């Protein structure tokens with residue numbers, strides 16, 4: 001159950017595309033979250049899924065035909081278009097988008113979309129060329145101008161064998177978009193800790209050992225989680241980018257301070273460790289500025305820093321339901337990430353190659369692998385904000401669906 005979804009009514013228009021099968025799971029997940037679903041099938045959708053499976057999953061009558069509704073003693077199309085808090089079109093085919101943009105009202109689905117006074121969310125799904133066609137892009141712009149909300153499409157391999165944007169958004173992404181449309185984010189009521197930035201390990205009062213982390217990915221993640229309604233505690237070491245608004249910011253310098261701040265911020269539903277924490281600190285920090293002495297070579301001895309991620313991941317009591325580490329590597333990224341996941345006891349590792357030629361550390365883009373218990377996903381290179389949104393959606397899926 002989810003506070004934002006409980007008691008909400010969603011009118012789900014299922015269009016005629018191969019992704020219609022995902023809408024069956026969407027119905028199931030929405031009901032699991034406490035929402036009820038009024039399903040509408042277009043004629044073409046019935047070629048892909050059956051009214052019986054839809055009505056069984058929704059536990060509601062399936063509306064299929066405009067003339068089902070001519071009996072004004074029953075529910076008329078105007079009434080049906082307004083019984084729900086939100087209308088969703090999934091999959092929204094190129095043809096459906098064109099009809100919506102053109103204001104057609106020649107079947108039940110299009111008539112409901114014309115007659116409603118509620119918000120409309122579409123999840124486009126089509127062949128990559130159809131999606132990229134100027135007509136579809138024109139229709140998309142028109143629909144956006146009309147206030148229609150859009151989720152997806154995603155890029156990937158398509159049922160037709162081609163590759164590119166056009167795949168319908170996954171069910172957790174659609175649910176997240178529905179939550180956002182309801183005003184409160186889908187992560188409302190969840191507390192998530194994000195660590196970010198670098199740490200400064202002091203040598204003396206004016207010198208320290210640092211690393212090149214800019215804090216961009218961690219900050220983007222805090223923004224994405226905040227935007228999905230999570231109460232976010234952002235524990236940040238020194239960073240080049242400013243911390244976001246709307247989150248609880250705890251500024252720290254050293255790894256030990258970061259550990260203390262994380263401990264104080266618990267309990268949490270999830271903890272995401274995006275900070276680049278120094279593994280070692282200078283064992284004996286000088287209390288006064290160290291002086292150069294003729295002919296003397298300086299030797300520093302190091303002590304190991306606490307591993308904040310491993311500490312939280314191995315908590316016997318009160319462990320967050322999801323603990324995520326990051327692995328910045330320059331060689332054997334995947335093997336290192338898998339070993340790190342096991343070593344640290346965390347649930348997921350987000351791994352990336354930070355070799356200088358990738359321009360990732362301190363840059364605006366990231367190319368990551370998501371290593372979970374049973375799978376490794378390689379995401380295409382994209383903006384760090386896009387990585388953050390995708391990860392936030394996965395965090396939502398883990399915490400709130402499944």
Ligand code: C5P
Nearest residue numbers: 273274275277305306307308309325326
């Ligand atoms: O072992 P390594 O530093 O590569 O592990 C990276 C992951 O562990 C990151 O998620 C980082 O935030 C976390 N970490 C930590 N405390 C440390 C070292 C790393 O939380 N002392």
